Amino acid sequence: MSDDNSMSKVPRFDGYYDHWCELMENFLRAKGLWGTVKKGIGEPLDETLLNENQRDLLDKARTHDYQVKHYLFQAIDRSVFEQILDRINAKVVWDSLKGKYGGNEKVKKATRNALKREYELLEMRKGESIDGYCGRVNAVCNKLRSNGEDIKESTIIEKIMRTLNEKFLYIVVFIEE
Known part of the structure; x- marks a missing residue:
C-alpha cells in the first residue's frame, strides 16, 4: 500500500x-x-x-x-x-x-463569531447560480461546524430560501406550498 x-x-x-x-x-x-x-x-x-x-x-x-x-x-x-x-x-x-x-477555545470562539457574522451577511449575488450560492452557504456552515458550532440543516435551508434572488421567488413559494 x-x-x-x-x-x-x-x-x-x-x-x-x-x-x-x-x-x-x-x-x-x-x-x-x-x-x-x-x-x-x-x-x-x-x-x-x-x-x-x-x-x-x-x-x-x-x-x-x-x-x-x-x-x-x-x-x-x-x-x-x-x-x-x-x-x-x-x-x-x-x-x-x-x-x-x-487554536485554543478562545481562538475558536473568535473564529465562530466571525463566521456567524459572515453567515448572517450571506446573500445570493446577482447572476449567481443556486448551486454556487448553496455551495458558499455550505462552506461557511462547514467552517462553523468545524469550530464547534451546532447548526441544523433546517436552519441552513431557511437561510437559503430567505436570501435567494427575487427571480427565484417562485421556487421558494412552490417549495413552501
Whole structure:
C-alpha cells in the first residue's frame, strides 16, 4: 500500500489546520506511522541497560520517528518550520503545530463569531447560480461546524430560501406550498 502514488504525496499545510490535520493523520495511518505521533517514542534513561531485542525495538521506533518528522517537514514551508522551537521528536513537532494552528477555545470562539457574522451577511449575488450560492452557504456552515458550532440543516435551508434572488421567488413559494 505504501507504494501507491496517491498515498505517497504528503499533504501540504496551507494554513487550514483542521483540514490538513485530517489529511495528514490519514496519510500517516496509511503508512503505519500514526502510533509514533499518538504515543511518541519513549527514550530510555540508559541505553546500556537494554537487551538486544529492546535495542532493536528502540531503533525501529526512532526510524519511524524520523520518517514522521520527514513527512511533517515536507508538509510545512520554511516560515512555519522556523516557528517550531522544539523539534526533538515527531510528537513534539505535531503538538507544536496543533498548539500554534489548531487554536485554543478562545481562538475558536473568535473564529465562530466571525463566521456567524459572515453567515448572517450571506446573500445570493446577482447572476449567481443556486448551486454556487448553496455551495458558499455550505462552506461557511462547514467552517462553523468545524469550530464547534451546532447548526441544523433546517436552519441552513431557511437561510437559503430567505436570501435567494427575487427571480427565484417562485421556487421558494412552490417549495413552501
